Amino acid sequence: MTDYEIPRPTSGDVVELILEDHRLFEALLRDLRDATADRAAARAALSAVLIAHGEAEESKVYPNLERKDAITDHEAEHGEEEHAEGNEALLALLECKGTDTQKFDDAVEDLATALNHHIGEEEQTILNPARTEVSEEVRADLGEKWAAERNRLLDADAGSIDNVRKIVAKAHEEGLLPADDEDE
Structure with missing residues (x-):
């Protein structure tokens, strides 16, 4: 694994849990910019938590917020497109041989x-409505479901380069990412 301890909450308000991961992403990005940090470990940790976080949001949080009318189909789909763009950028980072x-x-x-x-947009257009239009009870239930799926994906090594390649390929097939025939 990595030298980074990835928090593994099992319950909580889904909005707060997602925000905690967003702050973790920002800290890991700072380490990736720091030539004195263990960049390989930061990259591995970010890949693991970013994939687990996004996949868990798409399967457990977005559909439930749509059903509660807290977010629209368009907002959920836009969130998924932004996850796909982030995953594609993550794959490019994972494919770099050296970290220097x-x-x-x-x-x-x-x-x-x-x-x-994505973080800025998600916090404004998805998490704010979830805070104001979804009960504490539902947010706690979603938090438990999201955390369980996120932890399952962390255990399954969801951030491996092979899995990230599969996720990015699937996003291309589903039209979440523009075709990039010239790159192939």
């Missing part, structure tokens, strides 16, 4: 750009 190259630094910044945009 300009290619690596550029890949970190591409991922940071995608992630920071």
